[in-house]
Amino acid sequence: MRYEKPTTVEAASALLAGQGARVLAGGTDLLVQMKARVLSPDVVVDIKGIDATRKITKDASGYTIGAAVTGAELKEHPTLSKDWPGLVEAANLIGSTQVQGRASLGGNLCNGSPAADSVPGMIAAGAVATIAGPKGTRTLPVEDIMLAPRKLALTAGEFIVSFKIPARPAHGGDAYLRFIPRTEMDIAVVGCGVALALDASGTCTAARVSLGAVAARPLLVVDAGKALIGTKVDEAALAKMEAAARAACKPIDDKRGTVEFRIDVAGTLAKRTATIALERARKV
Amino acid sequence: MAKHHVTTTVNGDPVEYLCESEQSLLDCLRDELDLIGAKEGCSSGDCGACSVLLDGRLVCSCLILGVEAEGKNVETIEGMAQGEELHPLQRKFLEHAALQCGICTPGVLVAAKALLAKNPDPTETQVRYWLAGNLCRCTGYDKIVRAVMDAAAEMRGA
Numbered sequence: 001m002r003y004e005k006p007t008t009v010e011a012a013s014a015l016l017a018g019q020g021a022r023v024l025a026g027g028t029d030l031l032v033q034m035k036a037r038v039l040s041p042d043v044v045v046d047i048k049g050i051d052a053t054r055k056i057t058k059d060a061s062g063y064t065i066g067a068a069v070t071g072a073e074l075k076e077h078p079t080l081s082k083d084w085p086g087l088v089e090a091a092n093l094i095g096s097t098q099v100q101g102r103a104s105l106g107g108n109l110c111n112g113s114p115a116a117d118s119v120p121g122m123i124a125a126g127a128v129a130t131i132a133g134p135k136g137t138r139t140l141p142v143e144d145i146m147l148a149p150r151k152l153a154l155t156a157g158e159f160i161v162s163f164k165i166p167a168r169p170a171h172g173g174d175a176y177l178r179f180i181p182r183t184e185m186d187i188a189v190v191g192c193g194v195a196l197a198l199d200a201s202g203t204c205t206a207a208r209v210s211l212g213a214v215a216a217r218p219l220l221v222v223d224a225g226k227a228l229i230g231t232k233v234d235e236a237a238l239a240k241m242e243a244a245a246r247a248a249c250k251p252i253d254d255k256r257g258t259v260e261f262r263i264d265v266a267g268t269l270a271k272r273t274a275t276i277a278l279e280r281a282r283k284v
Numbered sequence: 285m286a287k288h289h290v291t292t293t294v295n296g297d298p299v300e301y302l303c304e305s306e307q308s309l310l311d312c313l314r315d316e317l318d319l320i321g322a323k324e325g326c327s328s329g330d331c332g333a334c335s336v337l338l339d340g341r342l343v344c345s346c347l348i349l350g351v352e353a354e355g356k357n358v359e360t361i362e363g364m365a366q367g368e369e370l371h372p373l374q375r376k377f378l379e380h381a382a383l384q385c386g387i388c389t390p391g392v393l394v395a396a397k398a399l400l401a402k403n404p405d406p407t408e409t410q411v412r413y414w415l416a417g418n419l420c421r422c423t424g425y426d427k428i429v430r431a432v433m434d435a436a437a438e439m440r441g442a
Binding site for chain 1: 288305306308328329335338342343344346347348349352395413414415416
């Protein structure tokens, strides 16, 4: 195996276009899979030498978060947790303190697990990935990146440089909740991210609901969002959203939960998550 | 494939080592530098026995490539005591009998030190969550948590 640490996106793309190349960001999934011989890359391309992958910048249009920025760095940012608390909470649920010191949004997404905690958080927030590749740079909404377990909509030589998170709406709030049978260090049985915006009268003007671990990929549940838009997010609207969330689920049976259980939990979790997002939106 | 020549700082001392691309930082510390305080437990980032600080950040050294330490600052359990004088956390671990077999202890101490550097007055809940990535199969954790709380109080001068 070769280790490379390019300092430009062009050099990284060229290396990644080769056979058997893998991106190294925090390494908390890649190294585990290499040790287990699930992956045996010929070349590991450490993207942390590229400045844009390692920084958070903020302007009037929102945040640009480098793909290799760690969970601990997201939490320590002076304003990100105030603007997008749900996104930061989702990322901070990944693994232990030690894992938080390394694990990144880019890695969590590109590891390709339907249960990745940060992904519904990003989808709800409306995150868009900036992807560099041999033909230049393109953007893709986060919900369109993972296609199936371990399968991504990235072509040879492409990698995610950063994520664009829009500016939080004036009266906007987001939240992420997951169900696990213990309190820490576990993988989501169901995860749910919700971001919504209200107008001055408290009517919902935008809502995005995303579910993890209930299908082959994290889902943007458009109908669940629609159930809230134009309402005061009252009990009737929440009930409609809950039903839409359950209707979108196509989960598997496994040791973490049955199909029936996951579908049921998805609705309950969506309602609880939306309620927290609503409280946050009302406070700002 | 030529080995990588890595220049780094470990516990304040400049060090150099040669490593293979796939060699973990943990293996480099143990096999190349004879710093065998950090332990290999699970080798998958679940147990925390290999905990070290990398540029001040608590990490599992089993999930970092040795070559990634180039130009960085690594702190291990070996740097915790000042000569013969134990760090307050180490002393409190002995006083509270917060260890039995000792395999997890270097990782727990490094992690606890990182917590107290960030938060000198943690609640018991904060200690438990911070140390959730450090598994101990002997103590049942209560003695570890008590030792950390007591050390924190002493270090605050309380």
